[in-house]
Amino acid sequence: MARNRILIVEDDKDIAESIALNLELSGYDCLALDDGEAAVEHLGADHSFDLALLDVMLPGLDGFALMPHMQKYNIPVLYLTAKGDVSSRVRGLRDGAEDYIVKPFEMLELLVRIEKILARTGKLGSVLRYRDITIDLDRHSVTLCGEPVALQPLEFDLFVKLVKFKNCTLTRERLLNEIWGIDFIGGTRTVDIHVAHLRKKLRLADAIVAVSKIGYRLEE
């Protein structure tokens, strides 16, 4: 299954590098450009992107000016900006952007928003792969080396989350809130128990790394 391709247009090189690095580690292919005109030129030749991350304040053609080009190729847009004022946000959304995130932001938040947009536009792959494990999200099934593995519903959700955010440390609290729900009255001990089950059932003892006092990380 092909990885999602994301276009990044951001004039600060360090920010662009950090974002690209994180997206690659999360399983997306990225292309970073630092100039609006360069982006338009590139789109002429290659426009098969599933999402565009645009900085609103670019030299020359700014983020808003790039919107029509993105819309021409049906590329959903997520705006990055340092401008916190409401009018810019409203303008971005009115012009047709899918979403908006204000700098400085946390990488995890960006990843979740990207995922949501891809899901909404139907570009998110429904099959996830990790080593020799395949997850079919539509059929809700998991196979290891071709053999089906029976997972409890919560185990399934937990594993999917770890895979989607692989290489990223997820806190116990976050996992608890997102998978068990905010109303869940219970401690994070249940997260540890489910992780133990996954390790055993999918032979991931070395892959699911416990980050001391924080949470878990599924490593490549």
Add this chain to the structure above:
Amino acid sequence: MTLPAKLTGLSISLIAIAVISCCAIILSYAQKDALSDVTQAGLQDHEAFYRSFRGSASVSDVPEHPAVRRSFILSAFRGTPGAVEFTLRLGSDFLSNNVGFDVESAMKGAAASEADSYIALEYKIVRVNGKDYFLAHGKIDIGGETYDLSLARDISDATGGVRALALRCLAASLVVTALAATLMWLLVFRSLKPIRTLQESANLLSRGQYENRIAVEGRDELAALARDFNSMADAVEENVGALRETAARRQAFINGLSHEMKTPVTAIMLSAETLLNRRLSPEESNRALARIYNQSKWLESLSQKLMALVLVQGEIEMRPESVADLLGAVKETVSGVFEENGIELIVRCGGGDLCMDFDLMRAALANLADNARKASRSGQTVELCARGNIIEVTDHGRGIPREEIARVTEPFYMVDRSRSKKRGGAGLGLALVRQIAEAHGARLEIESVLDEGTTVRLAFPDAR
């Protein structure tokens, strides 16, 4: 209580007191006159009656027999004209009394009539049973017996007249006072209209409408007050305007600063977050750390520029310094960089001294020279000239678009943001130069034409 009411009340009270006092004085004199007429007449009538009565009673011998004597005296009494007003009494025998009360007992505290009167008389005015009486009493000897002969005259008409007059005076006073009060109140109300206008304007001023002014009419104290109010409003409007402008500039500075800091902070945060949460290869880790390092250094340089900006805002020490020395020092500071870029710096100096802080001026001019260099191409020249109280830096390079000239001295403002940032610029250079100029009391002027060049001029207040 309102001012018109106070003034009217006060005046009317005074008028009322005056009017009533006048009336009271006049009435008391009228009363006195009336009473003295009555007294005169009464005393005279008593004398006349006495003589006449005496005469009649002495015509023949007084009879011996008490009863006969009594009727003899009585008939003589009754025969005397005017007897109806008189009373005659012998001891406890009231021979004649038409007034219905004991006259003699009512004489307590009576005044004695003057000397050389025909008999000793005492008289008094009394009020009995709702009527006023003039009483005059004397003792008369007839046939060896002492009789009390008294005049008891009803003077109610006379006194009543004065009383009626008093009532009419009171009524008239009340009417007059009421009319005067109304009139006075209207006049005062109208005269005080300027004060109401003043009060409304002061109210508007206090609520933030600083443009409001009063129309000045006339030349009295109220007009002077209106004029002073207007001056005060002018001062308030000016001060508030200045304060607002300062606050706005400060806010713009803070906004700019916070904006400039967000980018390096975001870059540092993202890199650090990546290092914490991800397992990275050694090169990727090093690259992330390098990003953190570079952005931190940028923040440090930004904070240094800000410090410079803040320090200049304080008082600076100025001394007369040689302009030639200054320009020489500037040339020395920038010559290395100019040579590297193949741009020539020409210095023209008119000589003389200016009052300045040498180091600050050198920094400002070096900044302007450096800007001129960055705008120029290799092979071009930059001129640094001083004549009289003007020092200017001219280049023949890129130029500044006309609509941006006014904004280039704003903190953090950059005409070409990406080019400036690539060179590590923060947009604070010209803001600093302007600050230094202002601290010296000098004007900063910028003239520029696109693709032809720019001149930045510092005009000092006086030449030495």
